[in-house]
Amino acid sequence: MTARLPVFPLGTVLFPGLVLPLHIFEExxxxxxxxxxxxPEGTPREFGVVAIQAGWEVAPTGPGGRPIPGGGAVTLHEVGCTAEVRQVTELDDGGFDLVTVGRRRFRVASVDEASAPYLTAEVEWLPEPTGPDESTSLLAARVIAVFRQYLTLVRADEQELSEQLPEDPTVLSHLVAATAALTVADRQRLLAVDDTAARLRAELRMLNREAALLRQVRAVPVPLTELATPPSPN
Structure with missing residues (x-):
């Protein structure tokens, strides 16, 4: 089954069930x-969020603020997630602040840059698991244990470590993918996985990799501030 969606390219990956606040300023x-x-009232206020593979999140402009011809072209990843608008605040300058929640995954079939001021795309909905089985539940328990160990390495506040993690394996897999300190490429790979068990197994590998790197950094016998380099002006 396919559908046509407005598309919002972003430098981040949205997962089902996760909150994404947005500040809208481009016309x-x-x-x-x-x-x-x-x-109309009752119609889902939904658009697609797709991570940018190459290009600009904000269209570059030239003198006088005019858009550069072709400067806003982006290459998108193939898999995205819809964002359902839950709250809209209109600002004095004409922009908007939105609160959105990820809803369902899709694969981009084609992108249309001409029929609207913003991108639209023909998308194919991706399957979602109907319920956990015993093996997936066991994997979820392992991910929870490893994720808690990982959190002890990245968070100093013990109160934050006592937060409740979801027991539903699919919800857990999305939460871990969205909150662990992963690259956009890693998150994109996790979003594209259709099977919850496969996503959880991939997260176990990634969390063990990240935890090992964090332990190595902590073992360096110099203050971490001395490892930092001055930010680039570009």
Missing amino acids: RYRALVRHLVEL
């Missing part, structure tokens, strides 16, 4: 928000 995406707000 093309203001037009997208106005389109969503004007939909």
Whole structure:
């Protein structure tokens, strides 16, 4: 089954069930928000979030703030997630602050840059698991244990470590993918996995890898501040 969606390219990966706040200031995406707000009552206010593979998240402009021809072109990853708008705040400058929640995954079949001020895409909905089995539940328990160990390495506040993690394996897999300190490429690979068990197994490998790296950094006998380099002006 396919559908046509407005598409919002971002430098991040959205997962089902995760909250994504957005500040909308570009005119093309203001037009997208106005389109969503004007939909009939009861219609899902939903658009696709797709991570950028190459290109600009914000369209570059030239003198006088005019867009550079072709400067806003982006290459998108193949798999994205819809964002359902839960709250809209219109700002004095005409922009918007949104609170959105990830809803369902999709694969981009084709992108249309011409029919609207913003990108639209023909998308194919990706399957979601209907329920956990025993092996997936066992994997989820292992991920929870490793994730808690990982959190002890990245968080100083013990109160934060006592937070409740979801027992549902699919929900857990999305939460871990979104909150662990992974690269966009790693997160994108996890989003594209259709099977919860396969996603959990991949997360076990990634969490063990990240924990090993963190332990190595902590073992360096110099203050971490001395390892930092001055930020690039570009």
